[in-house]
Amino acid sequence: MDVSIHDKTAPVLIAGGGIGGMALALTLHQVGVPCVVYESVPQLRPLGVGINLQPNAVRELFDLDIGADLLDRIGLPAREWALVGRNGQEVYSEPRGLAAGYRWPQYAVHRGQLQMLLADAVRERLGPQALQLGQRVTGYRQTADGVTALLEDRDGHRHEASGRLLLAADGLHSAVRAQMHPQQPPIQWGGAILWRGTTPGVPVRTGASFVGLGSARHRVVLYPISPVDAATGLATINWIAEITVDNRDGWTQGDWNRRVQLSDFAHHFDGWNYGWLDVPAMLRGAAEVFEYPMIDRDPVPTWVDGRVALVGDAAHVMYPTGSNGASQAIIDARVLGAAMVAHGVGPAALQAYDQRLCADVSALVLRNRGAGPFGLLNLVDERCGGVFDHIDDVIPADERAAFMARYKAAAGFAIETLNAAPPTIAPGARVAGG
Numbered sequence: 001m002d003v004s005i006h007d008k009t010a011p012v013l014i015a016g017g018g019i020g021g022m023a024l025a026l027t028l029h030q031v032g033v034p035c036v037v038y039e040s041v042p043q044l045r046p047l048g049v050g051i052n053l054q055p056n057a058v059r060e061l062f063d064l065d066i067g068a069d070l071l072d073r074i075g076l077p078a079r080e081w082a083l084v085g086r087n088g089q090e091v092y093s094e095p096r097g098l099a100a101g102y103r104w105p106q107y108a109v110h111r112g113q114l115q116m117l118l119a120d121a122v123r124e125r126l127g128p129q130a131l132q133l134g135q136r137v138t139g140y141r142q143t144a145d146g147v148t149a150l151l152e153d154r155d156g157h158r159h160e161a162s163g164r165l166l167l168a169a170d171g172l173h174s175a176v177r178a179q180m181h182p183q184q185p186p187i188q189w190g191g192a193i194l195w196r197g198t199t200p201g202v203p204v205r206t207g208a209s210f211v212g213l214g215s216a217r218h219r220v221v222l223y224p225i226s227p228v229d230a231a232t233g234l235a236t237i238n239w240i241a242e243i244t245v246d247n248r249d250g251w252t253q254g255d256w257n258r259r260v261q262l263s264d265f266a267h268h269f270d271g272w273n274y275g276w277l278d279v280p281a282m283l284r285g286a287a288e289v290f291e292y293p294m295i296d297r298d299p300v301p302t303w304v305d306g307r308v309a310l311v312g313d314a315a316h317v318m319y320p321t322g323s324n325g326a327s328q329a330i331i332d333a334r335v336l337g338a339a340m341v342a343h344g345v346g347p348a349a350l351q352a353y354d355q356r357l358c359a360d361v362s363a364l365v366l367r368n369r370g371a372g373p374f375g376l377l378n379l380v381d382e383r384c385g386g387v388f389d390h391i392d393d394v395i396p397a398d399e400r401a402a403f404m405a406r407y408k409a410a411a412g413f414a415i416e417t418l419n420a421a422p423p424t425i426a427p428g429a430r431v432a433g434g
Helices: 019-030 055-063 111-126 175-180 279-284 325-343 347-369 372-384 397-411 415-420
Strands: 012-015 035-039 050-053 075-077 080-084 090-095 107-110 131-133 135-142 147-153 158-163 166-168 188-201 209-215 218-224 235-244 258-260 289-296 308-310
Touching (some): 012 019, 012 147, 012 158, 019 325, 035 135, 035 158, 050 055, 050 111, 050 325, 055 325, 107 111, 107 235, 135 166, 209 372, 235 279, 289 347, 308 347, 372 397
Parallel strands (some): 080 209, 166 308
Antiparallel strands (some): 080 090, 147 158, 188 235, 209 218, 218 235
């Protein structure tokens, strides 16, 4: 049965229990809106590897009472972001988080452990019934007064759930997005292949540095996602090895995420030993390695259809060149919550959310497709082939700083703007009438 807009006890339905879906549930609970999360997997497990949470997203987590005491259990604050050329010489570096002057830290965390942390908070605050596992949202229908999610369990049994809104945080292969935009182009692969793993190792540079090494088309990215163990002197180093190949035939491997052998790719990084970093040894130290294509989707003109809205990767899956995929999903959740405080639990709130974010984040998706902040390495390649003695002779310091400032402004974490901005949701704010 379809619910009525006047039924204030009817929940908001959330499709997907990833980072975006969990942030949505915690936000709606904070502002007094009942909700239920439907997640397709039968059991949540801490899958994935490292991600970075930018200060704008950490600020929102802090406002959800997910503070440093909790985040320190699953990662550590980042202190530096650095780019290094093909010959191991520094191209650019800058402090990050608190060291850069932000009022909030930047965190490098394990993606799956963050999801589990947020899921535990959802169960504790909303109750176990708020997280329904083994239930995939396959589509929706709606009336002026409510929306019905079409659900399918692991055995193929179908049923329905009704609510005031449907918020789809169901990821890259979102069934809700496919219904909302049936003519959308297929997943876009630009030719980059990523191999990802974690290795015990000694952190380089500051001990909490994000380092991009090589060129925009042939690089390694690494950063620690745990503190140094006092007994061993080692931290968990998250790494991504990447090359770009001809993509005219499309992605032919079938799986979007598959375990591979070191011999499948390590030869691309032979000789990458700089003394301060031995890349081949780091790759060899991983217990397992997974291969991914670097993919995104062309932006769509709107994330909203009546009482249905897209959130996170379902709305704007993007290349991970700017470390802002998970961060943007958290921001989406908070902007939606603020819109409901201002406009109530209905289509007006979804329209306000769409107007606030869709165009700007769609532009960020396209900017990331153009290498994002790693574009500096493209400039180095163009001007000197990636090998230099003094970077100032290749790209002056003012030009490097201006390049990074433009990206941070576009991604929403320029220091002065973020520090001066009021909270997305004012402390104690609630949706009128619930």
